[in-house]
Amino acid sequence: MTPTGEVASPESIAKYEAVIGLEVHVQLGTRTKIFCGCPTSFGAPPNTNVCPVCLGLPGALPVLSKDAVELAIKASMALNCEIRPLSRFARKNYFYPDLPKGYQISQYDEPVSEHGYLDIAVEGTAKRIGITRVHMEDDAGKSIHDGFRDSDRFSYVDLNRSGTPLIEIVSEPDMRSSDEAHAYLTELKQRLQFVEVSTCDMEKGHLRCDANVSVRPRGAEKLGTKVEVKNLNSFRFAKMAMDYEIARQVAVLEAGGTIHQETRLYNVESGETAGMRSKEQAHDYRYFPEPDLVPLRISNQWLDAVKAEMPELPAQKRRRFISDYGLREYDAEVLTASRPMAEYYEHVAEVSGDPKTAANWVIGDLSGALNAAGKDVTESPITAKSLGELVALINKGELSGKLAKDIFPKMFETGEPPAVIMDREGLRQNSDTGALEKIVDDVLAANGKQVEQYRSGKTTVMGFLVGQVMKASRGQANPGIVNEILKKKLG
Ligand SMILES: [Zn+2]
Numbered sequence: 001m002t003p004t005g006e007v008a009s010p011e012s013i014a015k016y017e018a019v020i021g022l023e024v025h026v027q028l029g030t031r032t033k034i035f036c037g038c039p040t041s042f043g044a045p046p047n048t049n050v051c052p053v054c055l056g057l058p059g060a061l062p063v064l065s066k067d068a069v070e071l072a073i074k075a076s077m078a079l080n081c082e083i084r085p086l087s088r089f090a091r092k093n094y095f096y097p098d099l100p101k102g103y104q105i106s107q108y109d110e111p112v113s114e115h116g117y118l119d120i121a122v123e124g125t126a127k128r129i130g131i132t133r134v135h136m137e138d139d140a141g142k143s144i145h146d147g148f149r150d151s152d153r154f155s156y157v158d159l160n161r162s163g164t165p166l167i168e169i170v171s172e173p174d175m176r177s178s179d180e181a182h183a184y185l186t187e188l189k190q191r192l193q194f195v196e197v198s199t200c201d202m203e204k205g206h207l208r209c210d211a212n213v214s215v216r217p218r219g220a221e222k223l224g225t226k227v228e229v230k231n232l233n234s235f236r237f238a239k240m241a242m243d244y245e246i247a248r249q250v251a252v253l254e255a256g257g258t259i260h261q262e263t264r265l266y267n268v269e270s271g272e273t274a275g276m277r278s279k280e281q282a283h284d285y286r287y288f289p290e291p292d293l294v295p296l297r298i299s300n301q302w303l304d305a306v307k308a309e310m311p312e313l314p315a316q317k318r319r320r321f322i323s324d325y326g327l328r329e330y331d332a333e334v335l336t337a338s339r340p341m342a343e344y345y346e347h348v349a350e351v352s353g354d355p356k357t358a359a360n361w362v363i364g365d366l367s368g369a370l371n372a373a374g375k376d377v378t379e380s381p382i383t384a385k386s387l388g389e390l391v392a393l394i395n396k397g398e399l400s401g402k403l404a405k406d407i408f409p410k411m412f413e414t415g416e417p418p419a420v421i422m423d424r425e426g427l428r429q430n431s432d433t434g435a436l437e438k439i440v441d442d443v444l445a446a447n448g449k450q451v452e453q454y455r456s457g458k459t460t461v462m463g464f465l466v467g468q469v470m471k472a473s474r475g476q477a478n479p480g481i482v483n484e485i486l487k488k489k490l491g
Contacts (some may be wrong), residue, residue: 007247021173027206028071034165035062046158054163056101075197081116089290098141100301111135120183129171139164178242225259241266263338325355351388381415390418432480
């Protein structure tokens with residue numbers, strides 16, 4: 001469906017500059033909720049993972065989860081934020097049917113961390129995007145408006161999600177195009193997945209994104225009025241929604257209109273944004289310090305302990321793969337796309353002793369086979385150890401490159417190590433000089449005429465004799481060694 005709303009022409013859009021800031025909500029991967037011991041597991045029957053705390057019953061008191069704080073610290077470190085030694089929870093008051101407390105426990109002017117940044121690359125140029133703050137909060141429940149027989153008359157509420165730990169990552173308005181916003185989201189997600197703060201699975205709502213978009217004439221200092229666009233449930237839709245919103249705002253301004261500060265929803269089907277409500281101001285929420293929780297103090301000791309658990313981040317890994325393994329930049333990027341991929345590759349490199357060839361197999365044959373089978377590297381039927389062994393067998397001359405290509409699909413199908421398949425199918429390349437000499441002797445004895453021809457100067461019969469040896473060895477003789485032995489024996 002094509003958009004029916006008024007959007008500006010590319011020529012008009014080119015006269016303006018977009019200013020984009022992002023607010024990203026990420027569900028922390030704890031086993032239990034942030035202020036009670038209820039499980040966070042996805043897909044449980046409605047309203048079963050609940051207790052008086054997350055139901056907001058009177059008198060129930062929240063207890064902050066240490067795991068949730070540690071994951072918030074890890075996320076903050078991955079985003080280069082300064083962690084505050086003292087932060088505070090605050091009540092954010094609003095009514096919603098799936099918010100039984102009538103308020104969300106969030107953080108306001110004293111968030112867990114602030115002043116961070118992420119470096120992104122857009123068309124080969126590096127750019128630093130500021131991160132204003134990271135704050136912790138609890139999630140609301142879920143209103144379900146469809147899927148029931150009487151959904152035309154009723155909405156249902158499931159409170160399993162109520163009290164799930166979240167962090168909100170607020171960026172500075174540093175992005176100037178939807179491409180920059182897309183690059184920021186991609187880098188952010190990759191980092192949080194690497195440090196295992198969250199699965200960032202957007203389909204399950206583990207990563208949600210809102211965009212603040214405004215436009216101003218190119219060269220202008222003053223920021224335009226910003227509009228918040230919600231409901232961006234994939235990076236692709238987020239980019240489309242921002243592009244639409246930029247074009248809509250330019251059209252309004254070009255027609256002499258004004259932009260109103262509001263919240264708009266992106267409609268995936270029409271490709272348009274539509275006004276939802278005028279944007280709340282912070283004072284609408286009547287924030288005040290949460291009286292049921294003491295301030296959160298994070299000691300240097302605690303920070304050091306968490307720091308010691310931090311894994312290598314993707315950018316560091318890329319640099320190390322290039323310097324230590326001699327990989328090309330593109331290959332290093334592909335192999336660090338996810339932490340499981342990077343770990344798989346490093347294991348193959350280690351077992352094979354040949355990091356460059358290992359990279360070719362992982363990026364080429366393995367990734368191809370995984371894609372075709374619709375599998376992730378974590379589901380690979382071929383273990384990293386087996387693939388490393390395959391590369392090592394080729395390098396030792398026990399397996400020709402051609403036979404390796406034949407064995408690989410069998411490894412993928414059965415999950416067996418290469419040696420098992422080679423032995424069963426008699427595919428092992430024979431490099432045993434003693435055994436090969438015996439075969440060569442037999443072949444020479446049986447082909448006296450060709451031996452004579454060779455000795456009288458017709459060296460082209462060498463090819464024939466090599467062929468006879470290969471045949472006698474059922475294709476398993478190492479051709480290089482056969483050639484050497486033949487030359488020696490024929491003088
Ligand atoms: Zn609970």
